[in-house]
Amino acid sequence: MEMSPQLAPVRTSAIVQERVLKTAIPGPASLAMLERKQSAISSGVGMVMPVFVAAAGGGILVDIDGNSLIDLGSGIAVTTVGNAAPEIVRAITDQAELFTHTCFSVTGYEGYVAVSEALNRITPGTHPKKSALFNSGAEAIENAIKVARYFTGRQGVVAFDHAYHGRTNLTMALTAKSMPYKSGFGPFASDIYRMPMSYPYRDGNLSGPAAAEIAITQIEKQIGGSNLAAIVIEPIQGEGGFIVPAPGFLCRLAEWATENGVVFIADEVQSGFGRTGRLFACEHEGVIPDLIVTAKGIAGGMPLSALTGRAEIMDAPHAGGLGGTYGGNPLACAAALAALELYENGGLLERAREIGELLIGKLETLQARDARIGDIRGRGAMIAVELVNAETGDPDAALTSRVAAACHADGVVVLTCGTYGNVIRFLPPLAISDELLIDGLAVLAHALELS
Known part of the structure; x- marks a missing residue:
């Protein structure tokens, strides 16, 4: 070579x-x-x-x-x-000397369990939670939608202007920007609806609650709360331009979702794990999502993502409905445990x-x-x-x-x-x-x- x-x-x-x-x-x-x-x-x-x-x-x-x-x-x-980071390198090396893969869906191992336990503990909210591990942010978003649809028995999903959620077929449908992410790759997944985002710099500094009511009114008129499985939103939008919604926007959306039996999904793929000065960006607004999607910074450079949420929602799918060959790979889990220790105790x-x-x-x-x-x-x-x-x-x-x-x-x-x-x-x-x-x-x- x-x-x-x-x-x-x-x-x-x-x-x-x-x-x-x-x-x-x-x-x-x-x-x-x-x-x-x-x-x-x-x-x-x-x-x-x-x-x-x-x-x-x-x-x-x-x-x-x-x-x-x-x-x-x-x-x-x-x-x-x-x-x-030395802690990450050491964790990966130690695990690699033991074994590199078994597929958790075939034979389990402690690392997957330990990462899930940690995520259940540190993500927002004190309610009972469960997790599932995957490879990429897009994959975890796809599974969040699967779980929400299974739990609610509904199909509709709301995403927002300027959103980015991935490059797979479903997540391209959720993503707003055409080039380079969507152009020429359709048709996309159905029952996806786009709503206006709070964008203080370009919406006249509309208050968060007022911006939320505009979105909620459109949801109720165009879809109907009883037809909606989930709202998926980035607490701070990433590819869309690092848009920070006005205070109160996320809270009002989450409140409406609860009132209407809609699963509120926080996409913290880019904003999670200390990036914003809190473990998760939704903590700045006091929002407790039903499901939270994490990836990117979770494992110090190793491919890993996670879906964490209310136990009753996460337990809805049948056995075997969630999983994947490489999801929660042992090396990635070892790296994640070391990274989570740094986030919690490394300043x-x-x-x-x-x-x-x-x-x-x-x-x-x-x-x-x-x-x-x-x-x-x-x-x-x-x-x-x-x-x-x-x-x-x-x-x-x-x-x-x-x-x-x-x-x-x-x-x-x-x-x-x-x-x-x-x-x-x-x-x-x-x-x-x-x-x-x-x-x-x-x-x-x-x-x-x-x-």
């Missing part, structure tokens, strides 16, 4: 926490690897940055050209505890809040001198800026693309998002230093000046 020259293995603990550019971005080794990628991998698999990583740790990604890049993306909120929630304060403070300083920063929003280490035309306030996707490209060229990994393609989001690992954050934001400021 052909192998291109790469860096010698670098221990995570030896990675200097400093941005260093030895070549242009992408460098020659990454360009060579990109050619291999284009020859071997479907063109449908895109890349935000055409660089290839050799090692990572703290807030740094080291590429195969020896460049050290500031990581403000965490693999889209996955490596929240830090990349190759990471406080660190997320500190990161949020630093990010917002620096971004507000930028906003004061650049009217193209229309909005700054988010919580904890889940912060975004919406870039607009300074005169009209219209979304400026072209500016956003130029700023992101300039950051990438200068060694800072940033991600864009938003229905209108005009949002830059910041999802740094909680292991990142203040110095790296400040340097990364200085690069952003320079990119804005150049754009």
